[in-house]
Amino acid sequence: MSGKDANEGDPASRPAREAMTGVATGRKRKRGEQPVVPDTEFTSYYGKPVINGPVWKSPDVPGYLFLGGLAGASSLLAAGSQLTGRSRVAVVAKTGAFGAVTLALVALVHDLGRPARFLNMLRVFKPSSPMNIGSWLLAGYGPLAGAAAASAVTGKLPRTGAAATAGAALTGPAVAAYTAALVSDTAVPAWHDGHRELPYVFVGSGAVAAGGLGLLAAPEREAGPARNLAAFGTVLELAAFQRMERRIGMVAEPYRSGRAGAMVRAGEALAVAGVAGAVAGRRSRIARLVSGAGLIAASALSKWGIFEAGKVSADDPKYTVVPQRERLRKREREGGAA
Amino acid sequence: MTTTHVPATDPAGESGYADHPPRMGFFTDTSVCIGCKACEVACKEWNAVPADGLDLTGMSYDNTVGLGADSWRHVAFIEQRKPMAQQDPGLHHDQDVLAMAEHGSATQPPAAGMTPTTPGSGDDFRWLMASDVCKHCTHAACLDVCPTGSLFRTEFGTVVVQEDICNGCGYCIPACPYGVIDQRKDDGRAWKCTLCYDRLGDGMEPACAKACPTDSIQFGPLDELRERAQQRVEQLHEAGVTDARLYGDDPGDGVGGDGAFFLLFDEPEVYGFPPDPVVTTRDLPRMWRHVATAAATLAAGAAAAFLGGKGR
Numbered sequence: 001m002s003g004k005d006a007n008e009g010d011p012a013s014r015p016a017r018e019a020m021t022g023v024a025t026g027r028k029r030k031r032g033e034q035p036v037v038p039d040t041e042f043t044s045y046y047g048k049p050v051i052n053g054p055v056w057k058s059p060d061v062p063g064y065l066f067l068g069g070l071a072g073a074s075s076l077l078a079a080g081s082q083l084t085g086r087s088r089v090a091v092v093a094k095t096g097a098f099g100a101v102t103l104a105l106v107a108l109v110h111d112l113g114r115p116a117r118f119l120n121m122l123r124v125f126k127p128s129s130p131m132n133i134g135s136w137l138l139a140g141y142g143p144l145a146g147a148a149a150a151s152a153v154t155g156k157l158p159r160t161g162a163a164a165t166a167g168a169a170l171t172g173p174a175v176a177a178y179t180a181a182l183v184s185d186t187a188v189p190a191w192h193d194g195h196r197e198l199p200y201v202f203v204g205s206g207a208v209a210a211g212g213l214g215l216l217a218a219p220e221r222e223a224g225p226a227r228n229l230a231a232f233g234t235v236l237e238l239a240a241f242q243r244m245e246r247r248i249g250m251v252a253e254p255y256r257s258g259r260a261g262a263m264v265r266a267g268e269a270l271a272v273a274g275v276a277g278a279v280a281g282r283r284s285r286i287a288r289l290v291s292g293a294g295l296i297a298a299s300a301l302s303k304w305g306i307f308e309a310g311k312v313s314a315d316d317p318k319y320t321v322v323p324q325r326e327r328l329r330k331r332e333r334e335g336g337a338a
Numbered sequence: 339m340t341t342t343h344v345p346a347t348d349p350a351g352e353s354g355y356a357d358h359p360p361r362m363g364f365f366t367d368t369s370v371c372i373g374c375k376a377c378e379v380a381c382k383e384w385n386a387v388p389a390d391g392l393d394l395t396g397m398s399y400d401n402t403v404g405l406g407a408d409s410w411r412h413v414a415f416i417e418q419r420k421p422m423a424q425q426d427p428g429l430h431h432d433q434d435v436l437a438m439a440e441h442g443s444a445t446q447p448p449a450a451g452m453t454p455t456t457p458g459s460g461d462d463f464r465w466l467m468a469s470d471v472c473k474h475c476t477h478a479a480c481l482d483v484c485p486t487g488s489l490f491r492t493e494f495g496t497v498v499v500q501e502d503i504c505n506g507c508g509y510c511i512p513a514c515p516y517g518v519i520d521q522r523k524d525d526g527r528a529w530k531c532t533l534c535y536d537r538l539g540d541g542m543e544p545a546c547a548k549a550c551p552t553d554s555i556q557f558g559p560l561d562e563l564r565e566r567a568q569q570r571v572e573q574l575h576e577a578g579v580t581d582a583r584l585y586g587d588d589p590g591d592g593v594g595g596d597g598a599f600f601l602l603f604d605e606p607e608v609y610g611f612p613p614d615p616v617v618t619t620r621d622l623p624r625m626w627r628h629v630a631t632a633a634a635t636l637a638a639g640a641a642a643a644f645l646g647g648k649g650r
Binding site for chain 1: 395397400403404405406414416479482483484485486487488503504505506507508509511512513514515516517518519520521525526527528605607608609610611612613614615618619621622624625626628629630631632633634635636637639640641642643644646
């Protein structure tokens with residue numbers, strides 16, 4: 001850089017730069033200068049958040065997280081049902097997956113500040129951006145889910161339909177899982193710190209929703225896999241969630257308190273109840289319907305709760321400052337004198 | 339996307355600029371900041387940043403509150419019952435405190451460091467002022483997560499939003515560990531300091547640095563600024579101002595060092611800075627691995643649901 005302003009002058013010609021703040025400027029002080037290192041629990045600037053929290057809107061983004069999981073896991077249920085001749089569940093899972101991913105896409109575009117520029121997502125391929133990778137995933141998965149559903153509903157092009165079903169089953173798990181990286185790859189404490197377990201929580205939640213959808217549709221003889229999938233999802237989600245809470249300590253507080261905590265807890269309770277209802281009432285169509293609806297609601301609640309908890313953790317400087325301060329102290333204790 | 343702690347000081351070179359000018363940045367020396375907010379005004383004027391309302395916050399002289407889409411410089415004011423080395427704060431408590439109290443104060447006493455009604459003890463008082471700005475990180479999370487490529491690295495090593503590309507997805511906003519970038523509500527897109535990219539191209543210094551009357555905001559090649567800042571800290575320490583410390587100058591920190599760094603008198607969080615910021619994408623490789631394992635777990639679980647199930 002060569003500039004008139006930019007390199008203007010040497011420091012000596014700028015006396016203000018050398019001003020001695022705090023040095024005896026007149027009257028004497030009673031107490032001498034003392035090194036002040038505050039030991040308080042944590043300090044902040046007037047209690048204001050350190051980071052700017054997500055501007056993502058509700059229901060758009062939590063809805064997107066929920067629908068992505070429902071769609072991805074439903075595509076697996078659809079492929080399995082087709083392979084094992086459970087035609088009723090196959091059709092519903094395929095149409096459900098396509099409906100969910102379509103709604104998810106609408107929610108995603110609606111949340112943009114400039115929806116008309118949605119396609120700018122695809123002007124680069126960028127693995128450092130989970131949102132970019134997610135856009136490419138949806139661009140691949142969406143048409144597959146659509147073709148699978150169209151063939152299942154119309155009965156036309158069964159081979160193409162089967163291929164699309166297989167393709168959707170291959171990409172579906174990625175659609176259900178990547179949204180965890182989407183939220184974790186931020187400075188939002190509750191999301192970022194949970195980045196090891198959230199992918200398992202998210203796919204578990206997706207399996208709960210897809211199992212619920214299968215139960216809504218299945219006649220008695222077809223309901224087994226949907227019930228199993230919901231049970232598997234519930235166990236995986238609860239176990240991963242508990243592991244995360246233990247690991248991330250105080251940053252997990254928003255997952256357990258307030259409105260967000262209530263949603264997470266309700267989601268967990270509903271998932272357990274839904275699985276129990278489906279197992280206990282396996283001969284009852286009413287039980288399947290109620291359990292199925294409950295399981296879908298459970299998945300939505302848990303995604304909503306996770307979304308809201310992230311916002312809570314972003315708005316309170318405590319969750320940003322305290323863990324970072326502890327990290328610094330630990331580093332100092334371990335002798336890494338900075 | 340980075341995984342290592344290798345100090346990187348040439349982000350422009352790493353971004354593919356073969357022949358580029360030196361990395362430019364800011365050194366904000368808060369020891370000479372007088373809180374005039376000329377930087378805030380000059381920035382708004384030059385960059386045509388819209389007004390964002392006038393709130394009287396009661397946070398000392400700070401009515402800007404923080405950085406955002408419409409505030410690219412923000413002067414923080416902190417009132418503390420702490421001595422500023424040997425400086426005389428000029429507070430005398432032989433006045434009629436009750437009469438002053440009747441006069442009133444905008445700051446609620448519990449929130450204020452010192453007011454007529456809560457005068458504090460002795461004459462320990464210091465008023466810290468600091469002009470905050472985008473850090474133009476070596477490893478910039480906003481740039482990493484931007485799905486459209488709207489955010490880019492300039493030849494000066496700074497980070498700038500291309501507003502004709504931004505689709506307002508908002509991902510950069512919670513990704514920033516400093517709370518710098520934000521969405522302009524009526525416009526939908528994300529905005530932040532450009533380090534006056536347009537002025538740099540013409541060999542001029544950014545508007546805020548140009549306007550700063552005390553040279554608290556210094557602009558120049560980052561190498562030079564770091565050297566000068568080190569000297570300044572030593573100078574202050576020798577003069578007995580042992581609180582002085584640098585923030586964001588270390589290429590070994592969690593963001594690879596800031597392109598805009600600071601001389602502070604207290605812990606970073608006192609000024610609203612994160613004490614140990616880390617670029618979120620440092621953990622992204624591990625996130626992707628867990629995503630892959632989770633996806634495989636889901637597929638395996640679904641397969642088991644069909645194989646293991648009784649009740650056909």
